[in-house]
Amino acid sequence: MDHKTQKIELQRLYKKWPDIKRYLRSKGCLSTDAEDIFQEALIIYTRKCEEKDFQLDVAPFHFIKGICKFLWYNQSRKNKPQMELNEELTKLNVEEDWMQKELQFKKMEDVINSIGEKCKELLTSFYGLGLSMTKIAEKLGMRNDKVAKAQKYRCLQKAKELAASKTAASTENL
Amino acid sequence: MKRDNTKIIDQYLSGELSDTERIDFEKKLESNAELQKELELQRNIYEGAKRANTRNTVKSVGKKHHLINLTKWIIGGIAVIALIVSAVYFSMQLNSTSEKERESTTQLQIQLKSKELIKDLPREVFTWSGEDTIYLSESGVLISVPNEALLQNGQPYKGKAIIEWQEAVDGATIMKSGLSTMADSNLLETQGMFSFRVQAENGGLLEVDPEVGIYLQVPVDEIKPGMQLYKGEYDKDSVINWVNPVPLEKIPVPVDMSELDFYPRGYEDTLDKLKLSQEKEYRDSLYLACEVFEMESNDDQINKEEEITNTSNLAEHRIYDTLIEDTLYEYSENQEEVSAVDSIQYEKFNSIPPSKVLAFWNKKFNNTILATRNFEKRMREIHETCDESLLKLYTSNLDRPLYFIDSLAVTRGYKQFESFFAERVGKIELDNPHLNKLHKFYERGIKELREQLKLERERKAQQERKWDNEVTTARSEENVRTANRKAQAFQEEASLNHEHVRKQLGFTQNIKITKNTIIVNIDREVYAATRARKTTKVSFNGKTSVIKYNDFTLEVAKHKNFERLYVYLLSDKLNSYQRVGHKQGKVDYPLNDRITYDIVVLGINETGYFYHEIKQIKKGTFGEVKLKSISESDFEKRIITLNQNRLGRPMNIKDELAWLKLEKENYKVQRLREEKRKFLERVRKVVFPCYNNNGYKDILIEVFPTVVTE
Numbered sequence: 001m002d003h004k005t006q007k008i009e010l011q012r013l014y015k016k017w018p019d020i021k022r023y024l025r026s027k028g029c030l031s032t033d034a035e036d037i038f039q040e041a042l043i044i045y046t047r048k049c050e051e052k053d054f055q056l057d058v059a060p061f062h063f064i065k066g067i068c069k070f071l072w073y074n075q076s077r078k079n080k081p082q083m084e085l086n087e088e089l090t091k092l093n094v095e096e097d098w099m100q101k102e103l104q105f106k107k108m109e110d111v112i113n114s115i116g117e118k119c120k121e122l123l124t125s126f127y128g129l130g131l132s133m134t135k136i137a138e139k140l141g142m143r144n145d146k147v148a149k150a151q152k153y154r155c156l157q158k159a160k161e162l163a164a165s166k167t168a169a170s171t172e173n174l
Numbered sequence: 175m176k177r178d179n180t181k182i183i184d185q186y187l188s189g190e191l192s193d194t195e196r197i198d199f200e201k202k203l204e205s206n207a208e209l210q211k212e213l214e215l216q217r218n219i220y221e222g223a224k225r226a227n228t229r230n231t232v233k234s235v236g237k238k239h240h241l242i243n244l245t246k247w248i249i250g251g252i253a254v255i256a257l258i259v260s261a262v263y264f265s266m267q268l269n270s271t272s273e274k275e276r277e278s279t280t281q282l283q284i285q286l287k288s289k290e291l292i293k294d295l296p297r298e299v300f301t302w303s304g305e306d307t308i309y310l311s312e313s314g315v316l317i318s319v320p321n322e323a324l325l326q327n328g329q330p331y332k333g334k335a336i337i338e339w340q341e342a343v344d345g346a347t348i349m350k351s352g353l354s355t356m357a358d359s360n361l362l363e364t365q366g367m368f369s370f371r372v373q374a375e376n377g378g379l380l381e382v383d384p385e386v387g388i389y390l391q392v393p394v395d396e397i398k399p400g401m402q403l404y405k406g407e408y409d410k411d412s413v414i415n416w417v418n419p420v421p422l423e424k425i426p427v428p429v430d431m432s433e434l435d436f437y438p439r440g441y442e443d444t445l446d447k448l449k450l451s452q453e454k455e456y457r458d459s460l461y462l463a464c465e466v467f468e469m470e471s472n473d474d475q476i477n478k479e480e481e482i483t484n485t486s487n488l489a490e491h492r493i494y495d496t497l498i499e500d501t502l503y504e505y506s507e508n509q510e511e512v513s514a515v516d517s518i519q520y521e522k523f524n525s526i527p528p529s530k531v532l533a534f535w536n537k538k539f540n541n542t543i544l545a546t547r548n549f550e551k552r553m554r555e556i557h558e559t560c561d562e563s564l565l566k567l568y569t570s571n572l573d574r575p576l577y578f579i580d581s582l583a584v585t586r587g588y589k590q591f592e593s594f595f596a597e598r599v600g601k602i603e604l605d606n607p608h609l610n611k612l613h614k615f616y617e618r619g620i621k622e623l624r625e626q627l628k629l630e631r632e633r634k635a636q637q638e639r640k641w642d643n644e645v646t647t648a649r650s651e652e653n654v655r656t657a658n659r660k661a662q663a664f665q666e667e668a669s670l671n672h673e674h675v676r677k678q679l680g681f682t683q684n685i686k687i688t689k690n691t692i693i694v695n696i697d698r699e700v701y702a703a704t705r706a707r708k709t710t711k712v713s714f715n716g717k718t719s720v721i722k723y724n725d726f727t728l729e730v731a732k733h734k735n736f737e738r739l740y741v742y743l744l745s746d747k748l749n750s751y752q753r754v755g756h757k758q759g760k761v762d763y764p765l766n767d768r769i770t771y772d773i774v775v776l777g778i779n780e781t782g783y784f785y786h787e788i789k790q791i792k793k794g795t796f797g798e799v800k801l802k803s804i805s806e807s808d809f810e811k812r813i814i815t816l817n818q819n820r821l822g823r824p825m826n827i828k829d830e831l832a833w834l835k836l837e838k839e840n841y842k843v844q845r846l847r848e849e850k851r852k853f854l855e856r857v858r859k860v861v862f863p864c865y866n867n868n869g870y871k872d873i874l875i876e877v878f879p880t881v882v883t884e
Binding site: 007011 | 224
């Protein structure tokens with residue numbers, strides 16, 4: 001799916017936001033959290049659809065609603081035993097491991113967000129938008145693609161250090 | 175971690191390595207756990223970057239979604255907005271763009287009527303047909319060009335026009351276009367730069383009518399205080415210099431009252447968690463029910479029952495005075511318990527009375543500063559302060575700009591209103607007659623709500639009083655009945671014993687004569703034996719008579735399950751039935767050997783009656799007895815049959831049954847009442863952040879004793 005089609009699809013799905021909001025609120029989710037959960041579900045939907053062998057068995061709306069349900073219960077850590085939550089995922093054709101990894105990648109977003117605007121823009125343009133180094137150099141006002149590439153390594157290095165220190169910190173806290 | 179690894183891992187993952195390099199790397203990887211970890215981490219970072227990109231897209235879609243939903247009210251509100259900005263030639267529309275605060279908008283710098291559009295910046299073009307129109311730019315800026323906003327040579331322009339729009343909202347675009355952020359020699363922090371130019375159909379430049387204005391609404395992630403609107407001017411080196419800063423005044427956007435939420439923080443969530451109705455009407459009425467009037471007695475329901483003074487029908491049984499005293503004591507104890515619960519007093523505490531919120535949360539207040547997202551936010555804080563006078567500042571200054579009222583709040587020492595003040599949200603014009611009407615409407619609304627609440631409470635209190643009186647009356651009747659019954663049973667049993675002794679001793683009269691001719695009344699011994707329920711020998715003149723009592727004990731299994739537990743003895747010799755007491759479910763009541771008894775054990779709780787019967791006994795040690803559930807009608811039938819079968823003139827048991835039924839009902843009534851009180855207390859704690867009625871818990875005592883012993 002190219003970027004534009006993706007955006008149109010997301011716009012279409014966003015119209016369902018009031019329904020999802022009502023649904024999440026009925027599950028005891030605060031409205032301030034509800035939109036974060038909804039957006040997270042849209043991300044998961046988009047990413048899952050990008051996988052070649054993924055088969056969507058239910059309507060996109062129901063997929064998103066199911067993911068919202070999973071995310072909310074997972075976040076609030078109450079009422080539902082893990083087993084039941086996983087069943088929820090199986091119904092949606094989503095493997096448990098895949099979901100766990102997604103939650104891990106989500107943490108990486110925090111890392112990407114804390115390495116500075118320029119680095120963030122560079123890495124998301126390259127890995128997310130798939131822009132070429134030449135284009136990126138142009139966009140970010142760098143002399144040429146080589147400069148951009150060297151900068152990319154520096155940004156990656158920065159991200160890795162930050163991620164490692166974060167992991168260390170969270171292990172200490174345990 | 176070495177930088178080498180980052181590069182080589184990146185090359186490996188993106189397939190940039192030659193075959194030999196790749197094989198070499200994979201070998202290293204196999205034996206190096208550290209490297210494996212690093213590879214994994216780097217992969218995760220790629221995914222994180224991908225995700226961050228997707229999130230950006232989702233967020234921008236979300237922002238647009240909320241903005242588009244706003245266009246409706248913008249069109250509706252244009253006449254009002256135009257008046258407010260009349261002094262500024264170009265005003266920014268800066269408001270909460272959706273229900274989420276972080277979607278709020280602000281604006282920084284604007285370049286207006288520039289002779290030259292900014293170079294190297296893509297241009298968006300809209301056509302304007304001479305009517306109120308809203309445009310949405312690529313980055314989500316809302317541009318509203320109202321009817322009569324444009325002038326040609328100083329005259330209103332009616333024809334078609336072309337709008338040119340440029341925007342630079344992110345750092346990269348700003349830098350690429352070589353836009354400066356200098357105001358003379360000062361560096362500015364920016365949240366966006368825009369250019370706007372309108373041409374008439376025939377090509378001539380049009381001007382914006384300063385009396386009408388054009389509105390921009392710019393979505394930003396973060397509201398930065400102190401942002402101002404600058405005008406851009408090219409200097410001699412063709413660099414833009416930003417001049418003439420104007421503080422941004424946000425125009426409050428009227429929202430329909432029905433879309434706003436003025437409840438205290440957490441109120442709705444608490445009700446949602448309890449799965450209570452989502453109907454606004456219900457939530458409003460519950461919210462109103464939380465209102466506390468000063469030194470209020472919760473239901474004004476202190477029943478001072480008259481003491482039982484009518485003891486005339488007890489007087490006949492003076493011999494059993496102690497028995498009656500016991501009963502009266504029991505009775506008065508119950509009374510104290512009931513009235514203690516009913517006289518909860520509320521100490522004064524600061525709060526925002528629900529009536530004062532509900533009175534303005536009404537469509538009559540649409541198109542006032544109260545019907546705005548801005549005020550909604552403030553209201554949430556006002557609840558937290560518990561300061562009623564703070565609310566009054568806003569409700570009584572409807573014609574003032576919000577930031578002015580915010581400043582008053584700050585001077586009262588509420589620091590949290592500084593950030594509101596910094597937002598500089600302005601006012602909504604109201605003509606004076608309308609304003610007066612609103613003030614009156616508000617005052618009347620508060621009064622009406624409070625009166626309505628008082629009436630409702632009075633009605634409920636009356637209902638409760640009525641019920642309690644009924645129960646009290648039934649109890650006092652029951653007490654008198656019990657005393658009578660006990661007296662009667664005692665007298666009947668004493669007569670029975672008496673008759674037996676006389677027969678055995680061969681007496682015809684109630685006296686025995688000793689050698690010294692002292693007259694002894696054998697009544698005393700017989701009464702003593704009957705009262706003590708002890709086997710007793712009465713001797714005279716070589717003859718001996720025995721009044722025999724046999725052991726009878728049982729223990730009710732799980733007696734704590736029953737709120738009340740009664741043991742009835744139905745004898746074949748006495749007209750009166752007997753109700754005997756128990757201690758913790760244990761019954762120990764010696765039986766008269768000359769009587770055959772049917773025993774009924776009855777447990778009552780809210781769910782119903784529980785029953786056990788033992789037939790035709792004179793004695794027995796029954797150990798644990800299990801009660802079985804029985805329907806009310808079955809229970810009545812059985813006990814009435816047992817009562818009638820035993821002898822010719824059994825004492826009527828119907829009053830007793832009616833009383834039992836009432837008691838059973840009363841447990842439920844009292845429990846529900848108590849639950850309701852506790853529930854309201856719970857909600858009150860959410861609704862009034864400064865409420866802490868600690869005394870309440872201490873006063874709470876159990877309304878009814880679980881076990882009654884006679």
